[in-house]
Amino acid sequence: MTLHGAITQILLNTKVAMSPSGIANELNKIKLYSKKDGSAIKSSQIGARVKNYPHLFKKEGTLISLKSKTGVQKINAQIQQKKTSIDSIDQNTNLLVKVLMNEKNFKQASIIENSVPDSPGLYCIRISNPGTLVDSFSKVLKERDHNIVYIGIASKSLKKRFLGQELRAKGHGTFFRSLGAVLGYTPEKGSLIGKRNQNNYTFSQKNEAKIIHWINDNLIVNWVATDNEINSIESGLIREYLPLLNIAGNPGALLELSKLRNNCKTIARG
Known part of the structure; x- marks a missing residue:
């Protein structure tokens, strides 16, 4: 004011x-x-x-x-207009979250190739049947009473970040690396030697193809295109749902997942 x-x-x-x-x-x-x-x-x-x-x-x-x-x-109108704008932002945020998290809106990961937009946004990844994961991870989902494995944001492009990196291994997707480790895959020994980033391990092309095949068979996904408060929305959703494979900002981050990722890093560093 x-x-x-x-x-x-x-x-x-x-x-x-x-x-x-x-x-x-x-x-x-x-x-x-x-x-x-x-x-x-x-x-x-x-x-x-x-x-x-x-x-x-x-x-x-x-x-x-x-x-x-x-x-x-006039002053009162300006004050009311500002309040209405704030209320609108809150309502829009709530609507975005409802659309993103509504299970009816989720699609099989195998059929979204030409649907994901080249714009900023949020995405959520669920697993159709938690029982396809190893017991220790499927047990956690059962305890948390949901099937959400990851929530993330794309600050520039959902098509590049969410579809390309996270689901198709075209780049350095945090989710893809975590999922590969959970599924029991490891990078090629020494594959990070000489690389500037000693954390972004990758899997062999053969294993990448297997992980992508598993993603298409077992994961359902949804996204919303927006650049409005995506960081704060993501943080709030992670704290609320404790997604299985989120580590950063997740009060329920799993030590077992960190150990698997660290093992992959050690192997890749030779």
């Missing part, structure tokens, strides 16, 4: 003319307006702002009151 908007609200609430120091004291008390540096509002600032908005305020002696109903209505 602007300072003159805050002054307007104070005068509307009190319904009496007030001195600059009185208005400043009230603003400092209820924090309706805050300065960028966090310091207290001074009466001199109130006087200067009132002087700059003669269509809103009138000053008689040392007392300030509202002058124009039209101006007040």
